[in-house]
Amino acid sequence: MTASARHAFSDDTIFALSSGAGRAALAVIRVSGPEAAAVVRTVAGLQPRARVAALRPLNDQAGQLIDRGLVLFFEAPASFTGEDVAEFQIHGGQAVVAGLLRTLGQLPGLRPARPGEFTRRALLNGKLDLTQAEAIADLIDSETEQQRLQALRQFDGALSERVGSWKDALTEALALIEADLDFSDEADVSGSANQAEAPLARVHADIKVQLGFHGAERIRDGVTVVVAGPPNAGKSTLLNWWAGRDAAIVTEIPGTTRDFVEVDIELDGIPVRLVDTAGLRDTADPVERIGVERARQRAQSTDIVLWLDPDGSEPNVPTGSAVVIPLRSKSDSVTTLSAGSGLCISVLTGRGMDELRANLSEQVRRLANPEGALLTRARHRVALESARPHLDQALATLRVGGPLEFVAEDIRLALRALDELLGFVGPEDVLDRLFASFCIGK
Ligand SMILES: Nc1nc2c(ncn2[C@@H]2O[C@H](COP(=O)(O)OP(=O)(O)OP(=O)(O)O)[C@@H](O)[C@H]2O)c(=O)[nH]1
Ligand SMILES: [K+]
Numbered sequence: 428m429t430a431s432a433r434h435a436f437s438d439d440t441i442f443a444l445s446s447g448a449g450r451a452a453l454a455v456i457r458v459s460g461p462e463a464a465a466v467v468r469t470v471a472g473l474q475p476r477a478r479v480a481a482l483r484p485l486n487d488q489a490g491q492l493i494d495r496g497l498v499l500f501f502e503a504p505a506s507f508t509g510e511d512v513a514e515f516q517i518h519g520g521q522a523v524v525a526g527l528l529r530t531l532g533q534l535p536g537l538r539p540a541r542p543g544e545f546t547r548r549a550l551l552n553g554k555l556d557l558t559q560a561e562a563i564a565d566l567i568d569s570e571t572e573q574q575r576l577q578a579l580r581q582f583d584g585a586l587s588e589r590v591g592s593w594k595d596a597l598t599e600a601l602a603l604i605e606a607d608l609d610f611s612d613e614a615d616v617s618g619s620a621n622q623a624e625a626p627l628a629r630v631h632a633d634i635k636v637q638l639g640f641h642g643a644e645r646i647r648d649g650v651t652v653v654v655a656g657p658p659n660a661g662k663s664t665l666l667n668w669w670a671g672r673d674a675a676i677v678t679e680i681p682g683t684t685r686d687f688v689e690v691d692i693e694l695d696g697i698p699v700r701l702v703d704t705a706g707l708r709d710t711a712d713p714v715e716r717i718g719v720e721r722a723r724q725r726a727q728s729t730d731i732v733l734w735l736d737p738d739g740s741e742p743n744v745p746t747g748s749a750v751v752i753p754l755r756s757k758s759d760s761v762t763t764l765s766a767g768s769g770l771c772i773s774v775l776t777g778r779g780m781d782e783l784r785a786n787l788s789e790q791v792r793r794l795a796n797p798e799g800a801l802l803t804r805a806r807h808r809v810a811l812e813s814a815r816p817h818l819d820q821a822l823a824t825l826r827v828g829g830p831l832e833f834v835a836e837d838i839r840l841a842l843r844a845l846d847e848l849l850g851f852v853g854p855e856d857v858l859d860r861l862f863a864s865f866c867i868g869k
């Protein structure tokens with residue numbers, strides 16, 4: 428089944444500025460739909476030829492010159508959206524752009540595109556699947572090198588192809604089961620269902636491995652690092668050092684920080700959110716007490732804890748599944764007791780800071796594990812989590828020689844979950860939400 432089975436072709440022709448808003452050397456205006464060829468004829472006075480660029484005067488309906496620009500035409504289905512598409516590369520002045528957009532808006536059958544509508548049409552016309560549409564959004568939003576590479580991998584079909592191979596294997600298993608069901612009356616033809624176990628088990632194991640990876644989501648959403656420890660350990664000073672600015676207030680008064688102070692940095696192309704917290708101690712001050720409680724909570728729900736203490740104590744708060752990096756701070760001024768543990772650092776003198784950076788980078792890289800992980804969004808995880816119990820059940824039923832009708836039904840339900848992951852079936856509101864987060868013109 429292809430994505431195009433979801434919807435009929437659109438009647439409207441849509442248009443939008445696809446390059447960034449604001450003054451620029453060039454702007455790209457994109458038109459998609461049945462009127463695209465007519466638009467080229469009207470505005471550029473040109474019989475459109477697919478994939479041949481032409482430099483033309485562009486006129487409004489009254490025949491007044493708007494600008495001279497490059498006109499490109501892509502004939503359906505060989506275009507981004509799968510429809511006829513026209514692109515105008517014009518000068519980026521705001522009045523130029525406004526002039527062409529106004530002219531397009533006055534042409535019959537044309538209307539401005541909604542956010543993400545070009546990509547949505549590409550999805551509906553089977554030019555890409557939902558994971559690739561998501562990859563386009565991620566590529567546009569990417570800020571770090573790893574995010575860019577990951578989005579490109581997904582756009583190139585890394586996830587789609589894997590899901591496709593799972594679908595092939597399940598379809599094969601289903602065919603074997605159904606063959607047995609068809610011939611169940613004939614005693615001499617049976618046993619093909621036994622061969623279904625291998626492909627089924629392979630998909631089952633592969634999905635389990637993917638659900639175990641969290642790295643790809645960390646590349647997209649970032650790794651969280653909480654800076655925690657007793658008051659005056661130098662937590663805010665360390666945060667400011669990473670930030671390269673005075674993000675948090677630093678004083679010699681213990682109990683200075685109460686709320687979280689968050690700073691986003693990048694380590695080896697992976698986004699990292701550093702969170703400074705209140706110094707942990709028992710206190711009568713009700714405001715500080717709230718801050719201490721928040722710090723405790725946050726240390727339990729983070730990827731990494733930087734535990735600062737000049738004395739080298741162990742963390743005295745629960746740190747959940749976080750990786751703890753103990754640091755003996757202010758090592759220039761405090762006479763370090765030999766008993767404590769942790770890397771000696773001093774923001775003041777720079778002692779240990781290179782090692783700290785290398786340490787943290789290594790942990791962040793290990794957590795983000797860029798190789799092999801394919802699930803970049805919670806949506807992907809949800810789809811696979813809903814396929815998994817059906818695969819469990821199908822395998823279990825098959826292994827105990829249970830009814831093959833049940834095995835077949837569980838495989839069909841697992842296949843449906845995979846189709847939802849690719850966006851071929853499933854609730855429209857999932858698409859509405861995704862495309863609402865796109866910009867107009869994409
Ligand atoms: N000598 C020395 N002093 C430091 C160092 N780091 C921080 N300090 C000082 O230690 C004091 C406390 O620093 P903060 O960064 O406010 O400590 P904090 O852990 O955030 O404190 P609270 O928010 O109150 O829990 C300040 O006077 C800093 O200047 C260091 O590496 N060496
Ligand atoms: K302080």
Ligand SMILES: [Mg+2]
Binds near residue numbers: 677
């Ligand atoms: Mg502080």
